[in-house]
Amino acid sequence: MLLIDIIPNKCDFCGCCVGVCPEDAIELKEAEIKIDENLCTNCSKCVWACPIEVLKFNKERLVNKNR
Amino acid sequence: MKSEYDVIVVGGGPAGSMAARFAAEQGVSVIMLEKDRDIGYPVRCGEAVSKAGIEEFIKPDDVFISTTIDKFAMISPDGTEVVIPLEQSGFILERRIFDYELAKQAASYGVEIITRAYVNGLIIEDGKVCGVKYEYKGEQQEMRSKVVIAADGVESRIGRWAGIKTHIDFRDMESCTQVTAANIDVDSSTLYFYFGKDVAPEGYFWIFPKRNNSANIGLGVSGAIGKKTSSQTYLNKFMSEHYPNAPILTKIAGGVPSSITLEKISAPGIILVGDAARQVNPLSGGGIVSGMIGGKIGGTIVGEAIKQNNLNHILTYDKAWAERLGKRHEIFGRIKDTIYNLSDEKYNSIAHAISKVPMQKRSLGNVFKIALFNKPSLLIDIAKVFLIK
Numbered sequence: 001m002l003l004i005d006i007i008p009n010k011c012d013f014c015g016c017c018v019g020v021c022p023e024d025a026i027e028l029k030e031a032e033i034k035i036d037e038n039l040c041t042n043c044s045k046c047v048w049a050c051p052i053e054v055l056k057f058n059k060e061r062l063v064n065k066n067r
Numbered sequence: 068m069k070s071e072y073d074v075i076v077v078g079g080g081p082a083g084s085m086a087a088r089f090a091a092e093q094g095v096s097v098i099m100l101e102k103d104r105d106i107g108y109p110v111r112c113g114e115a116v117s118k119a120g121i122e123e124f125i126k127p128d129d130v131f132i133s134t135t136i137d138k139f140a141m142i143s144p145d146g147t148e149v150v151i152p153l154e155q156s157g158f159i160l161e162r163r164i165f166d167y168e169l170a171k172q173a174a175s176y177g178v179e180i181i182t183r184a185y186v187n188g189l190i191i192e193d194g195k196v197c198g199v200k201y202e203y204k205g206e207q208q209e210m211r212s213k214v215v216i217a218a219d220g221v222e223s224r225i226g227r228w229a230g231i232k233t234h235i236d237f238r239d240m241e242s243c244t245q246v247t248a249a250n251i252d253v254d255s256s257t258l259y260f261y262f263g264k265d266v267a268p269e270g271y272f273w274i275f276p277k278r279n280n281s282a283n284i285g286l287g288v289s290g291a292i293g294k295k296t297s298s299q300t301y302l303n304k305f306m307s308e309h310y311p312n313a314p315i316l317t318k319i320a321g322g323v324p325s326s327i328t329l330e331k332i333s334a335p336g337i338i339l340v341g342d343a344a345r346q347v348n349p350l351s352g353g354g355i356v357s358g359m360i361g362g363k364i365g366g367t368i369v370g371e372a373i374k375q376n377n378l379n380h381i382l383t384y385d386k387a388w389a390e391r392l393g394k395r396h397e398i399f400g401r402i403k404d405t406i407y408n409l410s411d412e413k414y415n416s417i418a419h420a421i422s423k424v425p426m427q428k429r430s431l432g433n434v435f436k437i438a439l440f441n442k443p444s445l446l447i448d449i450a451k452v453f454l455i456k
């Protein structure tokens with residue numbers, strides 16, 4: 001289950017997240033970003049590398065799932 | 068546009084344009100594909116280069132030079148500012164125009180260029196890269212080549228599809244934010260660097276002056292810092308403390324892959340250049356000139372290989388790069404680790420020591436000596452920088 005949220009309309013398409021993603025799970029076009037949930041391991045490295053807090057690790061979704 | 072070229076260059080930044088130009092100079096057919104609408108835009112860069120660095124590629128011209136630099140200022144955590152004259156001058160570019168000029172230069176050697184062409188896959192046959200898959204005008208298309216040159220920047224993925232490990236450790240990613248602001252009253256020939264854990268931990272904060280009292284103001288922090296506090300938070304804090312009313316002309320995010328070069332930058336049918344190969348100088352974070360150098364070396368080798376009908380020749384690119392800059396970057400990387408980890412007290416004592424040196428005696432060499440005095444372990448690495456010329 002993908003636990004990384006992309007806050008809509010906030011991304012600047014800079015590529016920091018893509019550069020650190022070990023799984024090649026992020027697709028970045030001129031003005032479009034997508035995370036492939038089949039590849040993503042929720043490691044959060046992209047979250048830490050994002051300069052402007054676009055990506056968030058969604059803890060609640062994990063809690064809800066485990067309920 | 069044809070369906071087959073000798074060389075496909077992916078990415079229209081400085082590294083891509085130079086790779087394309089130097090390949091074309093060998094008389095082979097070259098096309099450059101750029102995903103964005105414009106070459107050179109958006110600008111995600113502080114735009115500082117050395118004069119000697121760009122002169123290898125293009126004659127300095129006011130069209131793409133904003134200001135000329137001959138000093139740098141270091142501002143330590145306690146606010147001590149020391150100004151140090153530079154032995155070699157530098158420029159702050161207008162990259163929006165500079166990148167265009169480089170692409171035009173490539174075009175003058177016969178390179179075809181297409182924008183809004185987003186490469187999203189490779190054609191691989193018998194373990195060799197034979198072209199790219201790309202999206203253009205809403206349609207998925209294919210183009211074949213003898214060699215693909217991946218110049219797709221910090222966000223590079225193309226090398227991965229050819230089986231090269233290209234992602235870098237998040238601690239080596241300098242996550243940057245920058246504004247270009249107006250009404251910034253700084254000296255227009257000085258680069259300003261701020262150090263310390265409050266302004267830019269494990270990185271530095273810069274003010275690079277541009278024409279008419281504007282400036283690029285920004286910082287990079289390692290992903291290790293970003294884990295707790297984002298780059299943007301530091302920039303907002305600095306701006307509200309120093310320039311609360313400055314009109315903001317541009318605001319960007321960006322990444323500098325401040326690692327050493329990838330272990331492998333070529334494979335059958337493909338080479339990587341520029342940020343995609345992680346050819347940035349890991350100490351300064353400068354990647355314009357080093358990317359152009361990577362592009363020149365890579366493009367030339369690829370052109371030669373095709374001309375001689377010996378595609379294995381492209382695999383000599385790794386060694387050629389290592390000898391020109393790669394090995395030196397390894398040492399810069401180690402110096403970076405030391406300098407970025409200096410405590411605020413060390414930065415202060417270095418600044419105080421420099422401020423006691425008379426202006427005419429200040430030089431980069433002297434600054435290093437003072438830094439060494441404060442951190443002797445730097446000596447070995449710096450000595451090596453001068454040995455590997």
Ligand SMILES: Cc1cc2nc3c(=O)[nH]c(=O)nc-3n(C[C@H](O)[C@H](O)[C@H](O)COP(=O)(O)OP(=O)(O)OC[C@H]3O[C@@H](n4cnc5c(N)ncnc54)[C@H](O)[C@@H]3O)c2cc1C
Pocket residue numbers: 077078079080081082083100101102103107111112113114115116184185186187218219220221222223243244245285320321322323340341342343347352353354355356358
């Ligand atoms: C905030 C900041 C400040 C900086 N300051 C300086 C500085 O002062 N001095 C300095 O020397 N360096 C600086 N750098 C580094 C410098 O900007 C880069 O090293 C340099 O731009 C690298 O050039 P390049 O050609 O390798 O990549 P880029 O210039 O990033 O070009 C890559 C191109 O590839 C395109 N692309 C990516 N993926 C695809 C795809 N799938 N299909 C088609 N096209 C694609 C991109 O759109 C882009 O145009 C800074 C970087 C940042 C982020």
Ligand code: SF4
Pocket residue numbers: 004020021022023024025026035039040041042043044045046047
């Ligand atoms: S969480 Fe990890 S695997 Fe998932 S997109 Fe981010 S960096 Fe890639």
Ligand code: SF4
Pocket residue numbers: 010011012013014015016017018028033049050051052053054055320
């Ligand atoms: S690092 Fe952040 S701003 Fe940059 S492309 Fe990724 S999500 Fe967007």
